[in-house]
Amino acid sequence: MTVKEVLYDWGGLNLSLFQAINHSVGKLLTPLAYAGSTAGSYWGMPLLLCVLVLLAHNRAQRGDFLVAAKLRLQGRRLIVGFLSAWLSAGILKVTFGFPRPLKVLGSEVRLISTPHDVYSLPSGHVVYTTLVAVVLWPLVKPRIRPLLLTFVVWVGWSRIAAGAHFPADVVAGGLIGILSGMIARQGVRPSAIGRNVTSIRSAFDGIIDQAKKAYAAGEWVQMRILLQDAHVLGQCLFWPHLLSHWWMLRLAYRCRAWRAIRGQILRLALVPIGHLMGRLPLGNTGDANVSAFRPMPIPIGLKEILEKQYDR
Structure with a gap:
């Protein structure tokens, strides 16, 4: 048994899980899968960064410099984490060049998203979504954190349901997102907290x-x-x-x-x-x-x- 069969094919389980999830998507769940793929797009990163910057500015104007500093810190970590994630995901996609479900299964795939042939590993949507969860985790209250996890799971499910990725691509994307968030946390230090500059x-x-x-x-x-x-x-x-x-x-x-x-x-x-x-x-x-x-x-x-x- 090869390394690919163990780590990626999971002894056939990767393909079986994909077929079970993808084929279970009917008319009722199709909009949900499409919405998840759209919500998890990394093109939303500039918007999220702008939101963090504006919130930080608003807090600073109100005199809450501690919260403003935390928001700016996580904004900087988002930038560094995104660059790390984008680079890591790109290298893995080009290095392995694993085929997408459409190329492996052809017409058996229930396709919702834009069709692609290669670069299946990892799922870029899940990489970005997981990074967002890691960045926002310290900023939200504990009762809100399960929603972040639900968001990641939703996007991961939607990429499989849309016929864009195998489950192994989703898992790999989640691991890269977590690792990129950890790199950003270790690499980006808090700055001094200004009272009045x-x-x-x-x-x-x-x-x-x-x-x-x-x-x-x-x-x-x-x-x-x-x-x-x-x-x-x-x-x-x-x-x-x-x-x-x-x-x-x-x-x-x-x-x-x-x-x-x-x-x-x-x-x-x-x-x-x-x-x-x-x-x-x-x-x-x-x-x-x-x-x-x-x-x-x-x-x-x-x-x-x-x-x-x-x-x-």
Whole structure:
């Protein structure tokens, strides 16, 4: 007996289960199967992400920064988990190239969804649906969690009922969704929880204004010091963080410091990743002569501003 027969064919049970489920779908259950396949489409990911972002914004406006931070955290984990799941599922589909039920059974399949011939393992719908359940699990109340499980089961059943996948494809999709969610949970760290970022942004803007004046006056050393302070303050906020590196790049280009130019281009590319993963080394000056991943002591004056706004 081969590995495929054990792990995928299940000694013939995979095919038998598919036929039992697929052939049991009558006119009454056809709309339910179609709705499940539609609801589990990974094209819904941008909509879910927007919902999490809007909810986080609404909570922050109401002063509930803890809940807002949790919503943003799970939104970032959704992005990372989705990328991991999409890549894993794509590699498995291309690597194995298992045939779809339509190619194996032909006219015996009661087809509801769009017909496909290959790339049956895993079910992409179930991969995405399971990932959604993992991401939303910490956000919903315990009494709501059975509904998440029901949603995953419904989508898995609908893919079999629609004639799109075998049961083994559904199981594999669920495992990949769980694994991708776990990877995102381990890889994406919580960020600091802001109480009120107005003071930080105000202080950052003030330092940037001084740096611009130093730039206009040709005071390069003073500007470099000011931009380092601006980076320490603005690092917790995406746009100020990006802006501080942009001005560092302009300064490096003005001084024709090619090593610094390369370093700042790299750091500009790392800013979105750092905020997405929640990996921002506190106190780092952002200068090209220090590691982008190295935490550093925060100057006392700047530390006082940060501690007033953030829980430690």
